[in-house]
Amino acid sequence: MLRALLRAMDDGEAATPGELAGKLGVPEALIAQMVAQLVEQNYLAEAVLGTDRCTGCELNAACGEAGGMRLRLWTLTEKGRRAAFEE
Amino acid sequence: MTHTHSDSDPSSVPISHSRVVDAEDQRAIVVALAGQPNVGKSTIFNLLTGLSQHVGNWPGKTVEQKTGSCVHAGHRLRMVDLPGTYSLTANSVEERVARDFIIRDSPDVVVAIVDAAIPERSLYLLAELLLLPAPVVLVLNMMDVAEQEGIQIEPQVLQAALGIPVIPMVATKRDGLERMLDAIVAVADRSFPYAPRRPTILPDHQEVLSRLIALLASHVPDPYPPEWVALKLLEGDEGVWELFREVAPEAIIDEAYAMLRQHEDAVLDVAGARYAWIGRMIRAAVVRPRVGQVGLTSRLDTVLTHPLWGVLALIGILGVVFALTYAIGIPLQEWLDGLFGGFAESLQDALLRVGTPAWIPSLISDGLIGGVGMVVTFAPILVIFFATLGVLEDTGYLARAAYVMDRFMHLMGLHGKSFLPLLLGFGCNVPAVLGSRIIESRRSRLLTILLAPLVPCAAQLAVLTVLGAALFRDAAGVVVWSLVSLNLVVLAGLGWLLNQFVLKGEQTAFIMELPLYHLPNLRTIALYVYRNLIAFLQKAGSVILIASLVVWVLSYFPSAGDVSQSFIAVFGRALEPLGSTMGLPWPFIVALITSFVAKENTIATLGVLYGDLGPALPALLSAPAALAFLVVQMLFVPCVATVAVMKQESHSWKWTLIGTGILLVVSLTTGVLVYQIGTGLLGG
Numbered sequence: 001m002l003r004a005l006l007r008a009m010d011d012g013e014a015a016t017p018g019e020l021a022g023k024l025g026v027p028e029a030l031i032a033q034m035v036a037q038l039v040e041q042n043y044l045a046e047a048v049l050g051t052d053r054c055t056g057c058e059l060n061a062a063c064g065e066a067g068g069m070r071l072r073l074w075t076l077t078e079k080g081r082r083a084a085f086e087e
Numbered sequence: 088m089t090h091t092h093s094d095s096d097p098s099s100v101p102i103s104h105s106r107v108v109d110a111e112d113q114r115a116i117v118v119a120l121a122g123q124p125n126v127g128k129s130t131i132f133n134l135l136t137g138l139s140q141h142v143g144n145w146p147g148k149t150v151e152q153k154t155g156s157c158v159h160a161g162h163r164l165r166m167v168d169l170p171g172t173y174s175l176t177a178n179s180v181e182e183r184v185a186r187d188f189i190i191r192d193s194p195d196v197v198v199a200i201v202d203a204a205i206p207e208r209s210l211y212l213l214a215e216l217l218l219l220p221a222p223v224v225l226v227l228n229m230m231d232v233a234e235q236e237g238i239q240i241e242p243q244v245l246q247a248a249l250g251i252p253v254i255p256m257v258a259t260k261r262d263g264l265e266r267m268l269d270a271i272v273a274v275a276d277r278s279f280p281y282a283p284r285r286p287t288i289l290p291d292h293q294e295v296l297s298r299l300i301a302l303l304a305s306h307v308p309d310p311y312p313p314e315w316v317a318l319k320l321l322e323g324d325e326g327v328w329e330l331f332r333e334v335a336p337e338a339i340i341d342e343a344y345a346m347l348r349q350h351e352d353a354v355l356d357v358a359g360a361r362y363a364w365i366g367r368m369i370r371a372a373v374v375r376p377r378v379g380q381v382g383l384t385s386r387l388d389t390v391l392t393h394p395l396w397g398v399l400a401l402i403g404i405l406g407v408v409f410a411l412t413y414a415i416g417i418p419l420q421e422w423l424d425g426l427f428g429g430f431a432e433s434l435q436d437a438l439l440r441v442g443t444p445a446w447i448p449s450l451i452s453d454g455l456i457g458g459v460g461m462v463v464t465f466a467p468i469l470v471i472f473f474a475t476l477g478v479l480e481d482t483g484y485l486a487r488a489a490y491v492m493d494r495f496m497h498l499m500g501l502h503g504k505s506f507l508p509l510l511l512g513f514g515c516n517v518p519a520v521l522g523s524r525i526i527e528s529r530r531s532r533l534l535t536i537l538l539a540p541l542v543p544c545a546a547q548l549a550v551l552t553v554l555g556a557a558l559f560r561d562a563a564g565v566v567v568w569s570l571v572s573l574n575l576v577v578l579a580g581l582g583w584l585l586n587q588f589v590l591k592g593e594q595t596a597f598i599m600e601l602p603l604y605h606l607p608n609l610r611t612i613a614l615y616v617y618r619n620l621i622a623f624l625q626k627a628g629s630v631i632l633i634a635s636l637v638v639w640v641l642s643y644f645p646s647a648g649d650v651s652q653s654f655i656a657v658f659g660r661a662l663e664p665l666g667s668t669m670g671l672p673w674p675f676i677v678a679l680i681t682s683f684v685a686k687e688n689t690i691a692t693l694g695v696l697y698g699d700l701g702p703a704l705p706a707l708l709s710a711p712a713a714l715a716f717l718v719v720q721m722l723f724v725p726c727v728a729t730v731a732v733m734k735q736e737s738h739s740w741k742w743t744l745i746g747t748g749i750l751l752v753v754s755l756t757t758g759v760l761v762y763q764i765g766t767g768l769l770g771g
Contacts, residue, residue: 009598015597074598083352083355
């Protein structure tokens with residue numbers, strides 16, 4: 001199932017957990033668990049942006065603060081890409 | 088069920104309670120309560136043990152240990168509350184404590200408690216518990232919550248599928264407690280036909296598992312089952328590896344290590360088989376509703392994240408944002424503009440009447456109010472823009488917009504992660520460039536840094552809105568919308584070219600979490616608008632103020648107010664040949680150059696040089712020249728702050744100069760083309 005998730009990701013298109021759940025025939029909550037495990041095992045990398053877009057920006061005062069959109073996405077790591085196609 | 092102390096007088100718990108229990112432990116059924124945090128484990132433990140609880144620490148650990156006892160149907164049950172855990176891998180001390188207790192102390196029964204509203208979340212733990220020697224009873228707690236949420240669980244079906252007792256329960260109402268105790272006793276005295284259907288490792292790694300078991304069989308510490316140890320080693324469990332290394336001979340360790348290295352991805356098949364098993368159990372026994380917020384989100388997402396409809400919806404929504412900005416923001420901006428203009432005129436007259444030297448009224452009226460004041464007048468436009476952006480963000484739509492834009496990212500060969508920083512560019516290009524740090528691949532990072540300035544930032548959008556309204560009046564909405572689209576098209580085209588010929592990026596798919604749609608929170612949006620407005624006004628009072636004063640000084644001296652003879656005119660005329668290719672008088676080229684300090688300076692400079700922009704600008708430029716000017720303004724080199732972070736993040740002057748150089752060439756070439764083609768079409 002985990003390998004199937006990695007393979008489903010490597011189809012080349014972005015996907016939401018809901019779409020992957022539909023594709024793999026499991027509840028969406030299970031996808032979240034699987035993703036967490038794959039991140040822990042370094043098959044997926046997590047990217048999060050951000051509670052404050054300007055956090056860490058040295059020029060914050062010059063350009064002002066932007067909004068606080070929180071987005072999380074996960075991409076395949078090199079290890080994940082290899083594992084997806086290992087027979 | 089009774090507690091071990093006197094139920095009639097709970098306060099009379101004897102001090103020697105634990106000693107009494109210890110003596111009776113010889114005959115007691117030992118029951119371990121396992122489960123994730125917040126599934127009601129403590130509630131069940133407290134209900135069963137009452138005041139007979141003993142609280143201490145697990146030996147050698149700082150994790151709290153709670154034990155207690157009760158009597159049911161003539162059987163004494165010694166309850167042990169295991170720490171809350173999500174799995175039995177040695178990720179935390181709690182998980183080690185839980186699994187070590189089950190293996191070393193061999194409880195008669197393990198009760199796995201699951202939140203019935205989200206059973207799939209707890210079933211991984213159950214999958215691991217079933218691999219241990221102790222028999223398991225499954226408790227589906229919070230059945231009332233599941234029912235309220237319309238989730239139908241069939242305990243009998245689940246029991247048949249699992250081959251273990253499954254007890255529905257509402258612990259807060261004590262509903263199901265007796266049935267659970269009956270099941271515990273039945274499993275302990277073997278009157279229940281306990282035949283668990285455990286998850287099995289996928290065939291790919293069956294053979295290596297068998298070989299590993301054979302290798303380890305006589306080298307695992309008692310009472311750890313070799314099958315379980317082998318499985319955990321395949322999962323990469325460091326705790327079990329340490330355990331094994333302590334007792335196994337060197338040669339066996341080396342052989343096992345080589346085997347594990349060769350099969351380091353076996354964890355995918357071991358854990359993957361458990362998830363497949365959970366999926367089967369859930370499909371067999373759980374029916375979820377598709378109503379309410381989740382249903383609404385799914386229904387909306389079938390359109391808003393659709394490859395075609397999603398893009399059309401995004402274009403439509405952007406159109407609505409601009410239409411709103413024009414319908415509400417522009418009248419307010421014009422009103423403020425009139426207010427500032429009237430104030431500047433009155434002040435200038437008053438100062439001249441009291442005999443102030445002529446340059447002072449000009450400085451205040453043309454330099455300060457004409458420059459900074461003109462920029463401040465578009466605060467209402469920013470309020471509308473940030474408010475609509477805030478609504479889109481707070482409802483959860485903006486994440487969908489980012490998601491449907493993924494196809495453009497693929498066209499450009501951009502890494503999936505590139506799209507988060509680029510999205511930030513709509514607020515400000517500086518965090519967009521800084522956000523590229525999350526991309527590991529240098530090429531993809533560089534590509535993102537070079538493209539980020541093409542995302543129109545809030546300042547650019549505000550300048551575009553004000554100038555669009557001044558130059559194109561009724562057609563302003565379409566012009567602005569088209570120019571924003573042009574930026575994105577140029578971004579995609581340039582990205583494609585760079586990806587094809589210079590920086591080979593990597594296309595990576597990704598999973599993106601989409602929040603549920605919900606009604607926007609007015610307070611959140613108000614705060615968001617307020618913070619951005621304050622930041623904008625601070626900028627107007629600092630960077631833009633200084634730039635306005637510099638432009639005023641250069642336009643006033645040495646000719647005492649005659650702009651055509653001023654320093655800036657001399658400089659501007661030198662650039663006139665460039666301006667003439669786009670039908671632009673020199674002040675427009677100067678305005679473009681000052682936008683390098685801050686994008687808003689375009690307005691400030693034109694305000695200082697021309698006064699009130701509304702009536703002045705349309706008379707100065709033909710339609711093709713006006714369009715060319717806006718095109719160059721949108722595609723021009725980024726502000727100095729963005730260039731600085733481009734250098735900082737690329738660690739390369741070469742790439743920073745290439746990036747800004749490309750934008751300079753692209754913006755001027757496009758501007759010239761727009762003017763020349765437009766003039767040709769309109770017949771000069």
